[in-house]
Amino acid sequence: MTTPTTIEMVVTDLGPNGIELSWDSERSTDPHIPKKVAHSLGLHPWRELFQMRRPLPVPEDHDCRQGLRSIDTRSFRLGSDETKWVRQNNLAFSSHPSQGSQTLETLGETLAEPWVDLNGFLVVDDPESPDRILGSCWTRIHKATDSDPALGEIFVIGVDPAHNSKGYGRALVLAGLDHLSDMEISNAMLWVEADNKAALNLYESLGFEIVKLRRIYR
Incomplete structure (x- = not known):
């Protein structure tokens, strides 16, 4: 059985500028679920920290x-x-x-x-x-x-x-x-x-x- 993966995402209301979605991960990983959520909302990459x-x-x-x-x-x-x-x-x-x-x-x-x-x-x-x-x-x-x-x-x-x-x-x-x-x-x-x-x-x-x-x- 595959263990479910839990990823915490933060949604910020930017008012008239829409919303911002952010999440943290290990540097070597690239979880696809947050990206799918972002794309479904019409969001695009803005920053990486x-x-x-x-x-x-x-x-x-x-x-x-x-x-x-x-x-x-x-x-x-x-x-x-x-x-x-x-x-x-x-x-x-x-x-x-x-x-x-x-x-x-x-x-x-x-x-x-x-x-x-x-x-x-x-x-x-x-x-x-x-x-x-x-x-x-x-x-x-x-x-x-x-x-x-x-x-x-x-x-x-x-x-x-x-x-x-x-x-x-x-x-x-x-x-x-x-x-x-x-x-x-x-x-x-x-x-x-x-x-x-x-x-x-x-x-x-x-x-x-x-x-x-x-x-x-x-």
Whole structure:
């Protein structure tokens, strides 16, 4: 007898833009049932994301710490950083399908979420422009579930493109991971676009490994 396969699919109402269907699977598998459902609804492939994980802490002698750029991080400040962060974020994600269109309103909605801890929202000021944020690493802690341990997420990591290729991205991710470790979190995770080779290379060099693939149809 064949064992039934159960696949959890998430349907999101996009209002006048229709619906979105997403599901997770192992990277090496390609379940056909969700695709049949998507096609029956007239939906088409939109995005593919990898979830990557690594254990914490990151050892002090890990190769990723060699030659690491020194940065001074501080916590996000309500009432003074919102506009600066939206600018930095939207520049960093100018070609991203969703993250690059943040506004003060959408940021405010996220900041109002109960999981937000500003101590885990790390920013680096631009030394050349005091009124600007150079980069940021926003972390999030997910409570343990029946299927997963407590996870520390690199929720959003971005650097102003004017400072790309200077080591800030690596330093910010490590700052976020070290913060999560200080919070006694033993496993870190993040989501990344499956076709973002530069980000994948960075995260793999930091010890992350792909654990699942998320497909999104619209």
